[in-house]
Amino acid sequence: MQGVGFRPFVHRLAADLGxxxxxxxxxxxxxxxxxxxxxxxxxxxxxLAAEAPPLASVHAVHxxxxxxxxxxxxxxxxxxxxxxAALVTPDAATxxxxxxxxxxxxxxxxxxxxxxxxxxGPRFTIVRGVPYDRxxxxxxxxxxxxxxxxxxxxxxxRRFHAQPNACPECGPRAWVEGVDGEAVAVAGKLLRxxxxxxxxxxxxxxxxxxxxxEAAVRRLRxxxxxxxRPFALLARDLESALELVDLxxxxxxxxxxxxxxxxxxxxxxxxxxxxxxxGSDELGVMLPYSPLHHLLAAxxxxxxxxxxxxxSDEPIAHDDADALERLAPIADAFLVHDRPIHTRVDDSVVRxxxxxxxxxxxxxxxxxxxxxxxxPLLACGAELxxxxxxxxxxxxxxxxxxxxxxxxxxxxxxxxxxEHFERLFAVIPEVVVHDDHPDYLSTSYALEHEGxxxxxxxxxxxHLAACLAEHDETGPAVAAIFDGAGxxxxxxxxxxxxxxxxxxxxxxxxxxxxxxxxxxxxxxRQPWRMACAWLSETLGAPPDLPRGLVxxxxxxxxxxxxxxxxxxLASPLTSSAGRLFDAVAxxxxxxxxxxxxxxxxxxxxxACDRAECGSYPLPVSDGVLDARAxxxxxxxxxxxxxxxxxxxxxxxxxxxxxxxxxxxxAAVERRLDVAVLSGGVFQNxxxxxxxxxxxxxxxxxxxxxxxxxxxDGQISFGQAAVVAAGGPDVVAASRLQ
Ligand code: ZN
Ligand code: ZN
Ligand code: FE
Numbered sequence: 195m196q197g198v199g200f201r202p203f204v205h206r207l208a209a210d211l212g213x214x215x216x217x218x219x220x221x222x223x224x225x226x227x228x229x230x231x232x233x234x235x236x237x238x239x240x241x242l243a244a245e246a247p248p249l250a251s252v253h254a255v256h257x258x259x260x261x262x263x264x265x266x267x268x269x270x271x272x273x274x275x276x277x278x279a280a281l282v283t284p285d286a287a288t289x290x291x292x293x294x295x296x297x298x299x300x301x302x303x304x305x306x307x308x309x310x311x312x313x314x315g316p317r318f319t320i321v322r323g324v325p326y327d328r329x330x331x332x333x334x335x336x337x338x339x340x341x342x343x344x345x346x347x348x349x350x351x352r353r354f355h356a357q358p359n360a361c362p363e364c365g366p367r368a369w370v371e372g373v374d375g376e377a378v379a380v381a382g383k384l385l386r387x388x389x390x391x392x393x394x395x396x397x398x399x400x401x402x403x404x405x406x407x408e409a410a411v412r413r414l415r416x417x418x419x420x421x422x423r424p425f426a427l428l429a430r431d432l433e434s435a436l437e438l439v440d441l442x443x444x445x446x447x448x449x450x451x452x453x454x455x456x457x458x459x460x461x462x463x464x465x466x467x468x469x470x471x472x473g474s475d476e477l478g479v480m481l482p483y484s485p486l487h488h489l490l491a492a493x494x495x496x497x498x499x500x501x502x503x504x505x506s507d508e509p510i511a512h513d514d515a516d517a518l519e520r521l522a523p524i525a526d527a528f529l530v531h532d533r534p535i536h537t538r539v540d541d542s543v544v545r546x547x548x549x550x551x552x553x554x555x556x557x558x559x560x561x562x563x564x565x566x567x568x569x570p571l572l573a574c575g576a577e578l579x580x581x582x583x584x585x586x587x588x589x590x591x592x593x594x595x596x597x598x599x600x601x602x603x604x605x606x607x608x609x610x611x612x613e614h615f616e617r618l619f620a621v622i623p624e625v626v627v628h629d630d631h632p633d634y635l636s637t638s639y640a641l642e643h644e645g646x647x648x649x650x651x652x653x654x655x656x657h658l659a660a661c662l663a664e665h666d667e668t669g670p671a672v673a674a675i676f677d678g679a680g681x682x683x684x685x686x687x688x689x690x691x692x693x694x695x696x697x698x699x700x701x702x703x704x705x706x707x708x709x710x711x712x713x714x715x716x717x718x719r720q721p722w723r724m725a726c727a728w729l730s731e732t733l734g735a736p737p738d739l740p741r742g743l744v745x746x747x748x749x750x751x752x753x754x755x756x757x758x759x760x761x762x763l764a765s766p767l768t769s770s771a772g773r774l775f776d777a778v779a780x781x782x783x784x785x786x787x788x789x790x791x792x793x794x795x796x797x798x799x800x801a802c803d804r805a806e807c808g809s810y811p812l813p814v815s816d817g818v819l820d821a822r823a824x825x826x827x828x829x830x831x832x833x834x835x836x837x838x839x840x841x842x843x844x845x846x847x848x849x850x851x852x853x854x855x856x857x858x859x860a861a862v863e864r865r866l867d868v869a870v871l872s873g874g875v876f877q878n879x880x881x882x883x884x885x886x887x888x889x890x891x892x893x894x895x896x897x898x899x900x901x902x903x904x905x906d907g908q909i910s911f912g913q914a915a916v917v918a919a920g921g922p923d924v925v926a927a928s929r930l931q
Pocket of ligand 3: 657677873906
């Protein structure tokens, strides 16, 4: 561990117990030699793990006896060469001690927006290279004053070797572009008056405005070209967060070291503008995680919208010149500072105990693979919500969320991210892994690695493997992998898959009945096309425009699309579960078009009537989940005037129940006792809870994604797990048949 105060802690502990010896970093972790009376050495070993500082996670303590040396005193020795890498830690939220100093008028760092210590502060985002030492961070340009230097050099000090250590005299400063006066006071006043302020934070720029100011929030939406997607909120403290949402068990995540955005059910009386999260029964809330955010939240005294600083679909801005240019049309003012951000990192997002976006505060924590990679590898992930993963032996580093790999800017981020990780963790890949999809930019990137072995892994197999691997399992298991789309070995678009297998390979044991995907990608943006496809499939004939869609879909367009469905022109077959949600959401009148991926499904889940417990029929035969019966029931209930909330619930329950039946049958047939649920569609809480409960009742042990997202953010880790385990040979063989 580096920069988390572990070595000074060992030093204090040894001094406390009167032991002599040394502590130093080596390539495996931390090495300690301690000499003294046997009972003191035993005490030392006990306390080593039990009392470690907050950011140090002790994986294991291995102790061996060595000959005594008779040295006096205990020292912190220099790192052994090759002491990697070992371990650039994630950025950590401001600790309690620093927070107390921040608001203590008598402290020399009173209201200083960049205070930090070994227990908190920026890490990953400021690191330029290894070893993790001040000259190789973006703090290199700031020379510590005498008092800061003394703290930095004193093993007994909380700031011993805190690389970003700084104070108002020697460290970074903040200001509002073009305005004199104390930065936070100026920005706070502008925000209270309804302005949109770009705020440079830890991992990039945010856009902020008063969350309760309807006009300001609407202006922000219009300028950012973000129509419906919910905005995250910054609450000053836990108490004010609880006025916005019911946190339940997720409360501990809100103020854990990562300080992610927590999505939780909104309170009816939450004091926020309706434009913050239209159509959603949840709000995303985070607490201040840097001193600057603490000061700003306290200054404003009301919840703020704090959304990533970008125009829709672009990566978050982190470079100052680029941010000033790109955000100028959006922000009325800029609260900036002069500590450069080396790596752009979005806020992490969690919901219902599971990670939805793994980024700031979580990356670059190492994950363990169940089977060690015999050669170092790079896994390139998929396309949407892209991440990459480097692995060496059992250690795997999954990158921060890079975004949708569909434009040049994001691809550049991806490429420079890979280079940065390779240097930080000293991994030189010999194998490169990519998705089966030939058109993903991540696939072309992988194929450019001439001279290295390049391996392809099927998309849903990677989903299955990622979930198994994060639970340290290898399979075999039965899995329901439900998502929007992934390249199927048969050339169709998969996305409602019942798979049987493990890390090395898989078989398709079943799937959702296939329908046409009319106009391919256009059907993703226009869910009404899926309504047309499913109605055609159910009726066996071109359907009339349903009454509920009159006004939102042009009759000629409807006819043209039913013609695509009938002929199959530009309309591949798909078993996508995400597209089934789209169809039902449209039929229920929720929406005919979406402005972001997954929107229709999210709104269908939000519409559910909690009191309803009915379930639509969805027969399963030979592994095929035939959703025509379900569509029939939806249409019949709509015709009868059954409320949409009831229909939405019966749909969720019907799909969950059928999934349980399909998985249990496959498990019985193949004598499996583990079930895996993954894929982006399983971010739906109602669906995953009911499916998991049903599978558990059927006697299966159920694994669901927790530390990595269920969506395509987990694909790179799954690819790494497959190839490390020696796969995907089974897939290759079955494809040849
Ligand atoms: Zn601190
Ligand atoms: Zn200083
Ligand atoms: Fe996927």
